[in-house]
Every structure is written in structure tokens, then in C-alpha cells.
């Protein structure tokens with residue numbers, strides 16, 4: 601263990617409904633998960649471990665290293681207790697500081713007030729120690745201190761990520777109702793996608809599922825797509841460790857290209873956005889894009905997975921208008937995708953019923969605060985049914 605980089609309790613956060621995928625990823629990287637709840641897992645990690653997590657996790661939001669627990673009943677006590685902490689060891693007075701928080705305390709009615717008091721405590725402490733304090737504001741591009749304060753207990757974390765990890769940096773061109781990158785990665789994990797079989801994504805929108813698939817298939821660390829992480833902005837940051845972690849992450853890249861990935865959408869603008877996003881992500885050569893109705897999607901001869909994230913009620917129109925489309929999706933899966941594993945990501949019973957196929961598995965997801973399901977369909981070929989019947 602590096603004495604200058606001690607291991608500490610660390611919380612890795614994610615969107616609601618993704619914690620089991622995050623746990624799987626964190627364990628695959630060799631960490632023991634001490635606890636898990638709806639929006640994250642707890643592990644023990646050094647700052648260098650946090651760098652690795654930032655670079656490699658596909659389903660996480662933030663990596664938060666625990667700094668201190670304090671008892672405080674109100675904002676004055678928060679200020680006085682927080683001022684006692686050794687901020688001069690971690691805060692770079694030449695850097696930029698922001699505070700984020702979740703607060704549930706009956707004395708707090710203005711959500712910005714505790715952030716301001718915590719920022720004052722940190723800056724006053726630094727001024728008394730060295731006469732210098734960092735600039736501060738709402739941008740999360742510098743050092744980010746996060747506080748989770750419930751009743752009279754506040755837990756203070758050093759945020760090692762900054763901007764959410766779901767903001768990979770490749771989606772410069774969102775088309776309507778894009779799926780968040782971390783949800784797309786979790787959907788692909790649920791499908792056990794590894795690039796060995798073809799993947800078809802009709803109704804691809806801004807291309808998120810296809811791009812995440814290409815990143816997974818190439819074992820490309822998604823965090824390499826952006827450069828600014830809060831772990832590099834603390835006084836205790838280690839530039840050499842970061843360079844090493846980036847070099848190690850680059851070595852993961854698979855030499856072999858995946859089986860075909862095909863992404864289509866009826867809107868030319870969507871395919872334009874998808875192509876640009878895929879170029880930014882460095883995976884455009886791995887995805888075949890077409891403008892067409894989903895039912896005209898060119899299917900590879902070898903079978904694989906097909907995943908449809910169409911429009912649904914609360915998000916983009918009224919369910920009634922969409923029932924006919926979902927009937928056509930059902931027909932497309934049955935006739936054009938026989939022998940494939942079919943997946944539909946959607947919300948609402950009328951749309952699911954309109955597909956008129958037997959659901960083999962339903963996995964709940966929350967996307968943009970809407971309860972959704974990933975539905976799995978086993979799309980047997982007609983001949984397979986005959987074979988089963990004749991046995």
C-alpha cells in the first residue's frame with residue numbers, strides 16, 4: 601500500500617436501477633463491495649483506485665472518497681464542525697472549489713445554504729492556515745466536495761470524478777429523447793453483449809446503444825474519452841499515477857473488431873448525429889448506419905441481438921399514437937428477426953401488449969424518471985417449433 605495514498609471507504613454512485621450492474625463491474629475490477637443500495641455501492645479504495653474506476657466504469661456516476669463524518673444539527677454547527685477538518689491537506693488554494701449536497705435536515709429550507717456554509721468553513725480554515733483560498737462556484741470542473749447530510753449526521757466526501765461519468769464526452773449531438781450512456785451500457789450488460797455476435801439497433805436516435813456496444817466490444821475504457829476528472833485537482837493528486845492509469849486503460853483495447861453493429865433510424869438528422877457521435881467516440885468504423893424505417897433494417901445473415909428503443913408515451917407523444925408502431929415492431933421481430941434474441945426498451949402496458957409476443961424476461965429500468973422495462977423475446981425460427989413438435 602502507498603503510504604501517501606491510503607485506502608479509504610469510497611462510495612461509487614449510479615442512477616436508480618443500475619446498482620446491480622455497477623456492483624458487477626466493480627467486483628470484476630477486483631473490489632469487494634461492502635454494501636449496496638439503490639444508487640450506489642461502497643468499497644475501499646485509494647485515490648489511484650479511484651482514477652482507475654473513473655476510467656473504466658461504464659455504469660457509474662461518481663466516485664466519492666469519504667473525507668469525514670460530522671455531527672451537526674444546523675448550519676451553524678455544520679460550519680463550526682467542518683472548519684475543524686484538515687482541509688489544508690487536500691484543497692489546493694490555487695484551484696477552483698465547488699460544493700454539492702443532498703440534505704435532509706429540518707432546519708434547512710434553502711438547498712443552497714448548507715453548500716455556502718460548508719464552502720465558507722473550508723475557505724475560512726484555509727485563510728487562517730495560509731492566507732489563501734480557492735475561487736469557488738457551481739462549475740464541477742475543479743475540486744468538488746460532496747456532502748450527504750441527514751438529520752444531525754453529515755458525511756463529507758471528496759468527489760474524485762467531477763462531472764458525471766455518464767457524460768462521456770462523445771455525445772456532442774443529442775437527437776430527441778436520447779438514452780443516458782450509463783443506461784445503454786447497463787442494457788447491454790443485461791443482454792450479455794460482448795461483440796461476438798451481430799447487434800442490430802433500429803430506431804437508434806443519437807446512436808448511444810450502438811456506440812456503447814462498440815466501446816464494450818473493443819473493451820475500450822469509456823473514461824479515456826474525456827480528460828478532466830476531479831481526482832487530478834486535489835492537492836494530494838498524483839500526476840504520475842494518473843499517467844500510469846491512462847496507459848494501463850489504453851492497453852485493454854481488444855485487437856479484434858466486433859461482429860457487425862448496424863444502427864438505423866427513419867430521421868436523417870438522427871443518423872447524422874449518430875455518425876458524428878460515433879466519430880467523436882472513435883468507433884464510427886465499427887458501426888454501419890442507415891436511414892430507413894425500422895422494418896427495412898438490413899439484417900446480417902448470422903443471427904445475434906436486436907434491440908429497439910422506440911418512442912413511448914410520457915416521453916415523446918401519446919401512447920395511442922404509438923400502438924400501431926409497436927404492432928409493427930412485433931411483426932418485424934417475428935418475421936425479420938426469427939432466430940435472433942430480441943429486446944425492446946419501453947414503458948407502458950398498452951405498448952408492451954401491442955407487440956403481441958411472449959415476453960421471456962422483463963428487467964426494470966428507470967430512464968429519465970420514467971419506469972421502463974427491457975423486454976426480452978426469444979424469436980424462434982418456425983423450423984425450430986416444428987422440430988420441437990416432431991420430437
Ligand SMILES: C[S@@+](CC[C@H](N)C(=O)[O-])C[C@H]1O[C@@H](n2cnc3c(N)ncnc32)[C@H](O)[C@@H]1O
Pocket residue numbers: 775776777778779780802803804805806807808809864865866867870892893894895909910911912
Ligand atoms: C427514443 S428515440 C431513440 C433514442 C436512442 N436510443 C438514443 O439513445 O439516442 C426513438 C427514435 O426512433 C426513431 N423512429 C421513430 N419512428 C421510426 C420508424 N418508423 N422507423 C425508424 N425509426 C423511427 C426516431 O427518429 C427516434 O430517433
